[in-house]
Amino acid sequence: MFAYLVKRILQAIAVMLAISMIGFAIQGNLGDPLRELLGQSVSEEVRQQLREDLGLNDPFLVQYMRFLGNALQGDLGTSYFFKEPALEVILKKFPATMELVFGATLIIVGLSVPLGVYTAIRPNSIASKVIMALSIVGISIPVFLTAILMIYLFAVELGWMPSFGRGETVHVFGYWDTNFLSADGWAHIIMPSVALSSIMLPLFVRLIRAEMMDVLQSEYVRFARAKGIAPWRIYFIHALKNTMLPVITVGGVQIGTMVAYTILTETVFSWPGMGSMFLEAVNRVDTPLIVAYLIVVGFIFVITNTIVDLIYGLVNPTVKLSRMGA
Amino acid sequence: MTLLSVRDLTVKFATRNEPVTALHGISFDIAQGERVGVVGESGAGKSITGFALMNLLSKPGFIDSGQILFEGQDVTQMSDRAVRKLRGNRMAMIFQDPMVTLNPVLTIGQQMIETLRAHRRLSYDEARQIALVKLKGVYIPSPEERLDQYPHELSGGMRQRIVIAIALLLDPQLIIADEPTTALDVTIQADIMELLLELCRSNMVGLMLITHDLGVVSQVTERTLVMYAGRIIESGKTRAIINDPQHPYTQGLINALPQQTPPGTRLRQIPGSMPTLSMMPSGCPFNPRCELATDLCRANMPDITQFGEVQVACHEVQRLQADLNTAEAAQ
């Protein structure tokens, strides 16, 4: 377990270093900071002087170490467009995205486990067949299209739901305003959350079903039956825990995809989160903001993946002895 | 007193086309405390028999017809709930491979206690105490510690002892052991067999021992059923079958063992191999491999008849008996 822990943390650090390297390379090559700072009418001499002052003529490694040092202190540069520290811009948008992810995760976890287990236990029931048919349709509709069709149906045609924005939010603390404390907030977050979960949910239902069906074929489940254990106990104590082990691993991998989907969802619903901000930054060639987004998102991935791995290690009793990984 | 009585049990497997028959109307009895061996090669239907008794056939297998009377009740007619009350309680099972029989994410204690509490109103602590006693009964060192361990922390032999302890938890009347030592090493195998024998003797538990190993059968059981291609082709006292088998297949099986021929010489092999379920020959299923096969054998399945101490299903044996009878009558 110790080696496992150290290994995970070292690996996380290595990945973060690689991301910072990429971020640094982008910063150095994309857009000219002098032009952004000075405009075009400044003489070449002044430019050179400023280059020197800003340390742009230093060796690569010195510049990178400076970038890294600043990044560790939370300084990821100043957004060209907002004229604010890039990290601050992102942190302001962060809660909106996280609430969206939270809403979608709630839907996915809350529905995929019961639906997956049900379809595995009763594979031949009509309800299972309907669920499985819907799930394959679900994984075939791109997230953005689900979002658009929902807007068209529920906002434009039926007028039941608001079509864009976060609506009324309640301030909690710091940069955090929440959707979950007002009726209008709830109304605004439902459609984006559903849209965000629309591919992931059927994916997990199918995964849980497949794993569960495998586990139900195993010898230990048969032995549990031979012991006369009640079916609910076999399904939920014997089978579910074994089912969830691979599901947790896949879940960790899917966090990245989820963050990518927030960009799509936020764009369709004009959700004021990090994702839509990132696309705008790309259109404005706002390099510090792009780099900052990259690093923040990379950090989120690394943290969540490490946590997921540790959870896996805690849930799986065999991890302590045998090695993890392949 | 008869503990278990199986009558004309037929098990089929659903396939794409017609269902295929895995057990062809087999009948046998097990008396209280009796140890019965079921011998045969892979595909003979011996494991299927074991699982059918517990009503635990996995899909696509199903019981087509016949009766399984356990303590006077027909298992095939019982509700799921009633069968569940029987399993692990009156009738327990030991599986082949201890490495995959225990749930890897539950501790030994959890897996034992849940079994007790599924059948009896017991507090957690009471159940734990019983589990401890049973672990001691199968000679597990430091049983207290084992209860909190996970299966992967124990060796194969130790796990099979735990499986046996679980089977004995509720003092069942019958234990069905499906190749309980095949996955284990020779020295461990002998230990486990001895333990099983000792426990069955001392607790007066009936044992149905499913195995391919004639040596094990001869050491542990009192009566033996020999199966071939889904049928019982010979049954009787184990001694009688080992010392004087009547069916050509049983004879072939015993003669093929390396111990039966002097070292370095050719073994007496049975030609060919067992037919698969979908390509069953007509008549006696053994006829394509049998030296004595006649047209009668190729046309009709022989009935089971008493011959000396054993019951055999073989036309040749019947003919022999008829000859003997006429000879006697002539005298």
Next chain:
Amino acid sequence: MSETQSDSPLLRIENLEKRFDVDSGFLESLRFRGGRIRRETRAVHAVNNISFDVNRGEAVCVVGESGCGKSTVARMVANLLTPSGGEIHYDGQRIDTLHGKALMPIRSKIQMVFQNPYASLNPRMTIGQSLEEPTKFHNPTLSNGDIRDKITGVMKSVGIDPAWTARYPHELSGGQRQRIAIARALTVDPEFIVADEPISALDVSIQAQVLNLMLQMQEDHGITYLFITHDLSVVEHFGTKVAVLYLGSICEVADTRTLFAAPKHPYTKALLSAVPQLKDDSPNHIRLKGEIPTPIDLPDGCPFQTRCPMANARCRAEKPAAFQQPDGAIVACHAVEEGRSEPGVTLQEAV
């Protein structure tokens, strides 16, 4: 048959060792012990200092329980694994250090037959293709007609109808597949066959068929066998010499008859008494107590000490060396050496 035809053994194994690293990579090897981080690499000691000879025409059986290293020995002899120490000589030539082209002549002399007939044939190749590929590979000059003749001959010799060349393995039974696997080994005209549990996955009636076939090959082609098995009744029938392994070390090496008549090592005795006998309805085997150590943490001294009824302080401290007994058996046991052992438990032999 056990008489040697030439002075030097055909296969000589000297001080053979094999370790498998458990922890690969730097981080794997870090341990947290006593408040400090230490680096230690753990290894499975699969084979420890094993030596024995195989003479031409012999069938040497290596017996032992799972994890005793018998398959590892077989794989090293067949050059599927590289030894961590020691030497393997074949016909006077050291073969464990050979690679690539230099290995080719040995490849056609030493062949291997495997345990699982369901996995030892390529499922995507017909029987014909499976036999044709090695024949062509080792005899590039043969014409197509010659190759066909050779394959037909080999198939006949293992009792398979040569018309079956176009069949796929999944159309055959386990016994038939094992015959094809033997036929494939024979396509390159080997002198020596390493058979790794070739019959343990088969049913009793089929085991006899395959064993008979192997005996016949021995007579027809003069093949020498290294036969790996856990089944002592097969050893008694088939082997001329037996090596008993326990946790990667040799316990006893003896002629089959000597070993079965007078086993010396306590483990050999226990192993022999554990075999269920047909005519014996009151089993009386030597019960081994104690746990089997893992090959990662082998104890000092004799590997069998934890289960041995005769272990004493010396056994726990000093690993016994192999020494020869008056009847020719080689035994590695302090108790036997000191004459500490009680007269062996009488063994009922099946006659």
Next chain:
Amino acid sequence: MSGQTAEPAVIAAPRPSRFRAVWDSKIGYNFRRNPVAIASMAIFLIITGLAFFAPLIAPYNPYDPAQIDIMNSEYPPSWVAGSLPEFWLGTDDQGRDLWSTILYGTRLSIIIGVCAVLVQAVLGISIGLISGYVGGRTDSILMRLADIQLSFSTLMVAIIFLALTQALFGSEVFGRYAVVFLIAVIGVAEWPQYARTVRATVLAEKKKEYVDSARVLGFGPGRIMLRHILPNSMSPIFVISTVQVANAIISEASLSFLGLGMPPSQPSLGSLISSGFDYILSGSWWITVIPGVVLVVLVLVINLLGDWIRDVLNPKLYRG
């Protein structure tokens, strides 16, 4: 590798295609009994057929500015009031015939999807084979990379890469080479899917004794990998290939929707949906919904075929 592999089989000659026949009949049998598979296959063939022959079928060329009249924009399809007879599916915001644009767009989507999967397959299968067969350090490094790449998700990597490329080259140059960029990024970013699948099967196959026996017979690693291991690893490759094509088409559509893929002048299904999205609030639903339906149907039938292939090739069900 020896050159002998190219020679015809000596022995197997009498019945060379017997296994093929069994194989085909098994798949064929399953196919004939499965109405969902038949319907999916039919729809898939119709869509690809129409898309492939788009230049012959389409009444207009959406890439030719001379054939586009902005005055024709936002005509509804023929079954809605106010339609024009020459545009039976209506027109888009730029006045292009929607039917023609969808035909061309579908063709682009399929080409990008299939080519990207080819790139993935070549990269992934070679890396997976090497990783699985060589093992050791090479394997652990490659698989760690695959894990990290996977946890960042294809879409994320593609978005960042394309966003940076676009910012670097400007949208005009980007638009010209968008097809290449899309194929490259979706192809490269998804290699771990293949690599992991192939590696897993290689590891499973490598343990089987036919590989050991090939080594004992003296065959070299190249021959063993290509002639023995790879043919036995094809089933999972087939199965994931279908799913991967569906995913690649979705990825392309998503990227184009974000404006990081095909430009509006050369619309794929995704960029068509994207351009229609701005008009959906004003009621011109067809510009979005009709290409959307085509996209979903295309992906759905591929996924259904993928499910069916997986059920048929499932090694657990197939005795071999």
